[in-house]
Amino acid sequence: MNTIEKTIIKMLKSNRTYYASVIMQMDRVEHEGKHSAGIGFGGGRLVLYWSPTKFGEYTPDQREAVVEHEVRHVTHLHFAREGGRHHKLWNWATDIAINQFIKNLPPESLRPGFFDFPDRLSAEEYYELLQKKTGAISVPGNAEIDDHSKWGDIKEEDRAMAEEVAKEVVKNAISQGKLPHDLEDAVKDLMQKGQVPWNILLRRFVATAARTDFKYSWKRPSRRYGEDYKGKLTLRKLDIVVAIDTSGSIGNEEFQKFIAEVKALRSAYHSQVEIIECDAAVQKRYKLKRQVDTNFKGRGGTDFRPVFDAIKRCDVLLYLTDLYGTFPQKAPGYPVIWVSVTDAEVPWGRVIRIK
Ligand SMILES: [Zn+2]
Secondary structure (H helix, E strand, O other): OOHHHHHHHHHHHOOOHHHHHHHHOOEEEEOOOOOOEEEEEEOOEEEEEEOHHHHHHOOHHHHHHHHHHHHHHHHOOHHHOOOOOOHHHHHHHHHHHHHOOOOOOOOOOOOHHHHOOOOOOOHHHHHHHHHHOOOOOOOOHHHOOOEOHHHHHOOHHHHHHHHHHHHHHHHHHHHHOOOOHHHHHHHHHHHHOOOOOHHHHHHHHHHHHHOOOOOOOOOOOOOOOOOOOOOOOOOOOOEEEEEEEOOOOOOHHHHHHHHHHHHHHHHHOOOEEEEEEEOOOEEEEEEOOOOOOOOOOOOOOOEOHHHHHHOOOOOEEEEEEOOOOEOOOOOOOOOEEEEEOOOOOOOOOEEEEOO
16 A cells, blocks of 8 residues: 555544545546645546655655645645646745645645735735735745646646536535535635536547547546646547437437537547437447437336447447436446436546536
């Protein structure tokens, strides 16, 4: 077991489940560098970069504190909120905003007192105060305990997706364990963040799946992660499979909206789209044509497994469903996007909710 895993276990045991749960939902990538850890976003997932050497040099309590530090950056969406701000100042402002709440951080970590700032302000407010400072300002090198450089790598068009993913991660973490009091406001803010229209999200997720250097699936955190991961959006021909749950609860209007988006994806990626109608068993398979007959066969129970038994490979599978059915235990080796008409949960894959 590595030191990150040990730290997670320790946090679970001491009832700090919220932090452990957020970290467990991220890809964890070993990355030796100047800092012990850092947050990034790639391939539609949050990524924790961490240095076994630097992280290992901390005491167990300090390791917990560093994990908490990273989770707070996620909860406050610091990694996606930099905008056009000055990178260095934003880095400091975000650390000042969160470190004051964290016990056992390495003593040199940045806090409001370093600049004689008041406590309990937001990162944006600390940023403004930093901007008002005259003359050159600097902090000792070891005051920066983590790496924020990956924040700048998040592309503008991926920002909304990163926010949605953070929302999803935080929501899951809250359902696992109690949210620390002083994070309640941050979570409220996060949940109120502008809802991204579902079709825009769908396009972004498919674009993520379509990147030619897309090397991992969405089923579990990957161990290895190319340092040079900078997914280029290349509109290569995509093999898209669309499964439709015909067991009853998909309204015709939702269905038509969904198919219109699928057709847009088909033209964007010059793709063939295969449609599979499934209730408790696969009822029909055909290529998407101009018209789709909505007089579906099958109105029985719902089982998602037959679709995954039938499809061994593809670039991305979209499943239109109410999510009430039997899931396969394991995710397949390709990305799956559940397009759902309900708020029900999934064991793996991405969910987009048509509202
Ligand atoms: Zn930080």
